[in-house]
Every structure is written in structure tokens, then in C-alpha cells.
Amino acid sequence: MNSKIQILKTVTFKRPDGTTRQKTVLFKTLWADVTRATLKEYREVTGIAEEKENVIFLVNYMDSRDITEKMFVLFNGEKYNIKDIQRDYERFDCNRIIGRRNTK
Secondary structure (H helix, E strand, O other), X not given: OOEEEEEEEEEXXXXXXXXXXXXXXXXXXXXXXXXXXXXXXXXXXXXXXXXXXXXXXXXXXXXXXXXXXXXXXXXXXXXXXXEEEEOOOOOOOEEEEEEEEOOO
């Protein structure tokens, strides 16, 4: 695990005037192995054909148990939507997070 990534989540909070606002906040920082997924590999894993760039983050199982697909990954200044999390229930070693670059 040679790259540091940040997991972000969107939180809704209420202002004093009664209106609500959403804000993206830091959830946790993790070490990860980062690789780019080829389109062929992504199709095999998810069964979906997409033309956007996908990145695979391998993270420690124990550190990433509470991460969900509603969160985001921040890596090298780029924000990635979490599209899939493949949990390692057999060896409890590494979880595989598939992220797609956020174009917004």
C-alpha cells in the first residue's frame, strides 16, 4: 500500500433558519494500492459497459469496513465516485474499491 487516499462523504445539516445544506466532509484517510482498470476488466467484474476511466483502490479490510458506495475517493486531487466495493470475506485481507472519475 503505497498511496494515500481520502474517503469523503456528503453530510446534510440544518441551518439555524431551518434550511438544510449538504457539505462534503473528510470521513477517513487510508493507504491503498492504486491501479487503473481496463475497460475489458471492468466489464468482466461488473457486467456493465462504461467508457469512463475507472480506478481500482485496494485497501486494508479492517480500515475500510464502514465505507459505502454513497461516499467518494479523493486521490491526487481528483474525486472518484465509488461504483463498487468488493469485500474480501474469505481472507479478510483487502477490499477492492472501484471508482469512476467524477467529471463535475
